[in-house]
Amino acid sequence: MNNTPTFQRNLLTWLAYLMLALYAYFINVIGPITPFLKEELGLTYTVSSLHYTAFALGILLVGFGGHTVIQRIGRTRALWLAAFGLSAGALLLLLGRTAPLTIGAAFGMGLIGSLILIIVPSALSDQHGESRAVALSEANVIASILSTAAPLMVGWTATLPGGWRLALGIAALAPFLMLLGLGRARLPQPASPQAASVPAPQALPPLFWVYWVAIVLSVAVEFCMISWSADFLEKTLHLPLTDAAKAVSLFLAAMIVGRIAVSRLVQRFSVRGVVIVSVLVASLGFGLFWLTGAVVPGLIGLFLTGLGVAGLYPLLLSLAMGVAGSNTTQASARTTLASGTAILILPLALGRLADLAGIRSAYAIVGVLLIGVFLIVLTARRRASVA
Numbered sequence: 001m002n003n004t005p006t007f008q009r010n011l012l013t014w015l016a017y018l019m020l021a022l023y024a025y026f027i028n029v030i031g032p033i034t035p036f037l038k039e040e041l042g043l044t045y046t047v048s049s050l051h052y053t054a055f056a057l058g059i060l061l062v063g064f065g066g067h068t069v070i071q072r073i074g075r076t077r078a079l080w081l082a083a084f085g086l087s088a089g090a091l092l093l094l095l096g097r098t099a100p101l102t103i104g105a106a107f108g109m110g111l112i113g114s115l116i117l118i119i120v121p122s123a124l125s126d127q128h129g130e131s132r133a134v135a136l137s138e139a140n141v142i143a144s145i146l147s148t149a150a151p152l153m154v155g156w157t158a159t160l161p162g163g164w165r166l167a168l169g170i171a172a173l174a175p176f177l178m179l180l181g182l183g184r185a186r187l188p189q190p191a192s193p194q195a196a197s198v199p200a201p202q203a204l205p206p207l208f209w210v211y212w213v214a215i216v217l218s219v220a221v222e223f224c225m226i227s228w229s230a231d232f233l234e235k236t237l238h239l240p241l242t243d244a245a246k247a248v249s250l251f252l253a254a255m256i257v258g259r260i261a262v263s264r265l266v267q268r269f270s271v272r273g274v275v276i277v278s279v280l281v282a283s284l285g286f287g288l289f290w291l292t293g294a295v296v297p298g299l300i301g302l303f304l305t306g307l308g309v310a311g312l313y314p315l316l317l318s319l320a321m322g323v324a325g326s327n328t329t330q331a332s333a334r335t336t337l338a339s340g341t342a343i344l345i346l347p348l349a350l351g352r353l354a355d356l357a358g359i360r361s362a363y364a365i366v367g368v369l370l371i372g373v374f375l376i377v378l379t380a381r382r383r384a385s386v387a
Contacts, residue, residue, distance in 0.1 A: 007134045007267065012127055015182040016120045017139045019079060022174050023116040024143035025150050026086050026109060029167055030055055032154040033093075036164045037102055047099055051106040056344040058110020059117070063337025066118045067330045075187040075329075079119045083175035085112030090172045094165040117336040122328035123187045125321040133271045133318040137263035140314040144256045148249070204324060204331060207380060211320035214376040215338040217369045218312035220346035221282070224366050225251055225309065228350055228359065229289075229302060235359045237298050250299055251306035258310025266315070272381050275315045279374045282308025286370060290363055312373065313339075319380070 030052050038048040070078045089109035096102035124135040150167070157166035229251060233244035258278075265274050285304025292298045317335055324331030346369075353362035 007128065007131045010127075011182060011185040012123065012187060013135060015079075015178065015185040016124050016127075016135075016187075017142050018174075018178055018182070019083060019116050020120045020139045021142045021146040022083060022086065022171070022178075023113055025146040025171055026090060026113060027055060028147040028150040029154060029171070030106060032151040033164050033167065036154075036158070041097070041099055041102070043099055047103075050099075050103050053344070054103050054107035055110035056340055058107050058112075059114045059336060059340030060344065061111055062114040062118065063333055063335075063340050065333075066115050066336065067333035070115065070118060070329055070333075075119050075123055076185075078115050079123075079187060080175070080179070082113050082115035082119070083178065085109070085115075087172040087175050089113065090168040094168045114336060114340075117339065118329065118332040119187065120332075121317055121321060121335065122332035125318075125328045125332075126188045132321060133266040133315060134263055136314040136318050136321075137259055137266060137311065141256065141259040141263060144252070144259055144310070148252045148256065204327065204334065207323045208320055208331060208334075210376060210380045211316055211323070212334060212338050214373050214380070215313065215316045215320065215335055216342045217372045217376070218309070218316055219339050219342035221366055221369045221373075222255075222309050222313065223343050224346055224350050224363075224369075225302075225305060228354070228363070231354075232289075232359050232363055233298065233302075237293070237295050239295060247299060247302065250303045254303045254306030255310040258307040259314065261307075262311035262315065265311075266318075271315050271318055272377060274311060275319070275377050276374070278308045278311040278315070279370060279377070280308070282312070283367070283370045283374070284308070286366055290360070290367065316373075316377075 034048050034051055037043065037051065073081070086109050089105045089112065092105035092108070093102050096105055120139060121136060124139065125132040128135045153167040153170075154164050157170075158164045160166060162169070226248065230244040230248050233239045233247055237244075239247065262274060262278070282305050285301045285306070285308055287301070289298055289301030289305055292301065320335055321328055321331055346365075350362050350365055353365065356362075
């Protein structure tokens with residue numbers, strides 16, 4: 001059983017939740033608007049795909065150096081800079097009429113906005129201490145809801161005057177509303193500024209990097225499923241493409257349900273125990289999804305995979321932040337680098353493997369990734385118990 005203290009939310013908690021949700025909305029709205037940009041600007045598939053690549057590149061760069069910006073101007077200012085940077089980039093994206101301008105806008109959103117990915121986990125960890133797993137899980141529940149809302153918003157606004165651009169323009173107003181309602185919140189600074197300024201190789205313990213690898217693998221699983229499961233369902237289970245695309249919502253809905261469940265489970269059981277159970281559920285679901293030749297079992301497997309995968313990122317992030325000591329800002333920056341690496345490389349690698357060996361054979365990589373997470377968590381648990 002877990003002895004986590006009673007969890008209490010305050011103004012800072014809600015600000016952090018909403019900021020992460022805003023970021024999740026914008027990162028997930030890029031994909032649905034890309035076909036509109038492709039058609040309006042006359043882009044090729046390769047050039048239109050650079051919008052998402054540019055956003056991911058921004059995440060990587062922030063993972064390397066974002067912590068220095070935060071340490072220089074403070075968490076609170078950096079958080080609002082990130083929020084309004086997202087808004088400015090969104091407005092530039094909806095106004096852009098050339099590919100360099102729209103791709104540059106996506107890069108700017110990733111570069112400035114991804115400061116949120118550093119600030120929110122570190123601030124919630126410092127604010128809630130041993131209850132960080134609850135806070136991070138709840139933050140990701142709300143982020144998942146907004147992630148699911150993003151493509152729905154694009155589809156709904158596409159039929160209205162102003163079109164798909166409303167999905168960006170309306171969301172760009174959110175930081176102004178948050179500033180009015182939550183502008184009084186001040187984020188806690190790291191407990192030990194001296195420790196936070198130590199270079200990462202000396203400051204972060206080896207166990208942190210063990211969890212870092214697990215975060216890369218878990219995020220890779222999530223985005224491989226989101227990016228390619230529709231194609232898998234079409235090619236192997238012979239669903240019509242439109243139905244296959246809609247079926248991905250099962251995975252996203254399961255992510256929401258799973259993160260709600262995880263946020264409750266970690267209040268009663270150990271974080272590592274919940275991670276292990278999550279990996280087992282995801283593995284069971286993926287095995288059913290991957291190996292079946294029938295539609296209904298395949299969709300059940302897709303849902304179970306999302307249910308299990310849901311808790312991996314927030315819980316592994318919690319474990320990584322927990323071993324980082326007082327250096328939460330730099331640790332959070334490095335976990336952001338993990339997310340960017342996974343998003344940029346693994347879905348692309350799976351696509352390349354699919355070109356060479358077919359989508360069913362290529363999807364074996366997801367099973368390998370899940371096995372990797374399981375083995376890493378078991379190893380980390382032994383190392384933690386020895387320490």
